[in-house]
Structure formats: C-alpha cells, structure tokens
Amino acid sequence: MNRITIALSKGRIFSETLPLLQAAGIRPLEDPESSRRLIIGTSRPDVSIIIVRASDVPTYVRYGAADLGVAGKDVLHEQGAEGVYQPLDLAIARCRMMVAVPADFDYASAVRQGARLRVATKYLKTAREHFAAKGVHVDLIKLYGSMELAPLVGLADAIVDLVSTGSTLRANNLIAVEDIMPVSARLIVNQAALKLKGAAIQPLIDAFAGAVQAEEAHAAD
Ligand code: ADP
Ligand code: MG
Numbered sequence: 001m002n003r004i005t006i007a008l009s010k011g012r013i014f015s016e017t018l019p020l021l022q023a024a025g026i027r028p029l030e031d032p033e034s035s036r037r038l039i040i041g042t043s044r045p046d047v048s049i050i051i052v053r054a055s056d057v058p059t060y061v062r063y064g065a066a067d068l069g070v071a072g073k074d075v076l077h078e079q080g081a082e083g084v085y086q087p088l089d090l091a092i093a094r095c096r097m098m099v100a101v102p103a104d105f106d107y108a109s110a111v112r113q114g115a116r117l118r119v120a121t122k123y124l125k126t127a128r129e130h131f132a133a134k135g136v137h138v139d140l141i142k143l144y145g146s147m148e149l150a151p152l153v154g155l156a157d158a159i160v161d162l163v164s165t166g167s168t169l170r171a172n173n174l175i176a177v178e179d180i181m182p183v184s185a186r187l188i189v190n191q192a193a194l195k196l197k198g199a200a201i202q203p204l205i206d207a208f209a210g211a212v213q214a215e216e217a218h219a220a221d
Contacts, residue, residue, distance in 0.1 A: 002200040004047045007066035008032075009054035013185055016092035017070050023211035024204050046200065058084060058188060067193040067201060073183045074162060078123050085194060087205050088187040091212055095164035097126060099178035102151050107158065107177045111136055120150035121160035130160070130180050148172045 006021075008014050010032045021027065027043040032051045040049045052060055055075050060066040062083040069084075072093055076086070099119075101107045110117060111134070120141040121127045131138045141156055148168055150156040162183060163169060163176055187208055194201055 001046050002197040004068070004197065004200050004204070005066045006047065006049050007052050007057045007060040007069035008049055009057060009070075010051055011054075012093045013054060013070050013072070014051075016185070017090070019215075020090060020092075020208045020211045023214075024207035026204075055079070061188050061190050064190045064193060067190050067197065068204065069188050070185050071188055072185050073181070074123060074126070076186060076188070077181070078125050081188065083191065085189040085191055086186050087189060088209055088212065090185045090187055090208065091216060093183075093185040095162045095183050096176075097123065097160065097180040097183055098163045098176040099130070099158055099160055099180065100148075100151075100163070100169055100174045100176045101158045103173050103175050105151070105157060110157070117158055118156045119158045119160060120147050120156035122147065123160050126180065127160040130178075148174060 008017055014032055018028070021042075025044060026047050028049055029041045029043065030037055032040060038051050040051065042049060050060065050066055054072060057069040057071040058076060058079055058081060061069040070090060074097060099107075114137070116137045116139065118141060119127055119131070119138045120143050122143055122145070124140050124142055127138070127140055141150065143150060147159040147161040149172070150159055151174065152172060159174070160180065166176065169176060187205065189201065189205070
C-alpha cells in the first residue's frame with residue numbers, strides 16, 4: 001500500500017480544505033487547533049496529514065517529505081514553485097494582495113512626485129516586482145507579521161499585505177490603494193510522487209477537482 005502524506009497549515013487553509021478532504025473520503029482523526037500533534041492520522045489508513053507553517057508547505061512538498069500540500073498563491077509566487085506540480089486552484093482562502101496606506105496619506109501624489117516610499121511587507125519579491133513594474137522607488141522593510149502596524153508607528157509609508165474583508169485595514173485607519181493580485185490556495189504535488197504513486201494520488205486530485213467544481217456550481221446558483 002502506498003502511503004500518502006498531505007501538508008497543511010493550521011487555520012483558514014486547514015478548515016477550508018476539510019470539505020475537499022471529505023470529498024476524497026478523508027477525515028482527520030484530530031483537530032490541529034487543539035492537538036499539539038504535528039502528524040495526524042486520518043480515516044484512511046494510507047493517508048496522513050502533517051501540520052506545517054503556511055510558508056513551509058512548498059518546501060515539504062518540493063523535497064518529497066509530503067506528497068501533496070495546500071499553499072496560498074501568495075506563498076507560491078513569493079517563493080517560486082519549481083519542482084512541484086500545481087494541478088488545481090482550490091478556490092479557498094481567497095483574498096487579494098494589496099498596497100495599503102494610512103487614510104490621510106496621499107499615495108497617488110507621492111507616486112506622481114517620484115517620492116521614495118518605505119514599504120513594509122513579508123512579501124519582498126512580490127512587492128519588489130510590483131513597484132519596479134510601476135517605476136516606483138521603494139525601500140522594502142521585511143516583517144514577519146502584523147504589517148498593518150508599521151505605518152501607524154512611522155516604520156513605513158505603505159504596506160503590501162493580504163486583504164479579504166478589509167476590516168483589519170479599517171480598524172487601523174488604513175486604505176487599500178492598489179490591487180496586486182488575487183490570491184487563493186492551490187493544490188501542489190511532488191512530481192516524483194505523482195509518477196511513483198500516481199495510482200493513489202491521481203484519485204485524490206480528481207476528488208478535489210470534483211469538489212471544487214461542485215462548490216463553484218453551487219456558488220453560481
Ligand atoms: P502565517 O503562517 O504567516 O501566519 P496565515 O495563517 O496568516 O500565515 O495565512 C496562511 C495563508 O492563508 C496565506 O498564505 C494565505 O494564502 C491565506 N490567507 C492569509 N490571510 C488571508 C485572508 N485575510 N483571507 C484569506 N486568506 C488568507
Ligand atoms: Mg497568521
């Protein structure tokens with residue numbers, strides 16, 4: 001029997017992947033939010049789930065420590081996705097990568113005047129590409145979280161971050177001024193694993209694809 005390992009991160013990605021797993025007949029035996037265990041068994045004896053940091057999912061899959069994983073496009077774009085297949089947009093964990101500034105900062109005129117902007121983000125590559133394409137000069141400041149704080153305390157003029165409802169921006173008196181890209185979570189698959197264990201992995205991909213299509217048909221109703 002081929003053993004299959006799926007890498008997931010806690011939180012949104014885990015909870016929104018649950019229905020897709022269910023469609024493949026896979027039910028985790030523990031809840032990673034309450035369990036400290038990092039390897040979780042499932043209702044299928046051949047399938048286990050490993051719990052890793054969202055930005056570590058591609059690494060586990062690239063090296064084959066996990067056969068499959070679910071990773072945000074934000075992470076895949078930032079890190080590159082060499083060595084992994086991306087067969088499916090799962091249409092979950094949807095949000096947008098955006099530039100945001102304090103509500104009283106005139107971003108458009110700063111850009112027009114060719115000002116050099118300080119931009120705080122955990123997405124250095126994505127931000128560098130975005131501002132280079134617009135010809136805007138930036139000093140990028142790497143942060144690991146809570147980017148929204150940076151402009152409030154004078155660390156940066158702007159941030160590049162993920163926005164879904166906009167409520168965190170509003171709560172901190174920030175406004176989105178540019179849309180960089182839509183983001184959703186993708187299924188990623190180790191290339192060698194797909195060749196060697198395709199008989200076990202392909203049906204999972206197909207079940208996920210079916211569940212995504214059913215969800216989209218339902219959403220269109
Ligand atoms: P971290 O491990 O850095 O704390 P998060 O838990 O914040 O990561 O986010 C994990 C993944 O969930 C991100 O890579 C992204 O794809 C997605 N995500 C993050 N924020 C949002 C959001 N506001 N709405 C929808 N999806 C999001
Ligand atoms: Mg987080």
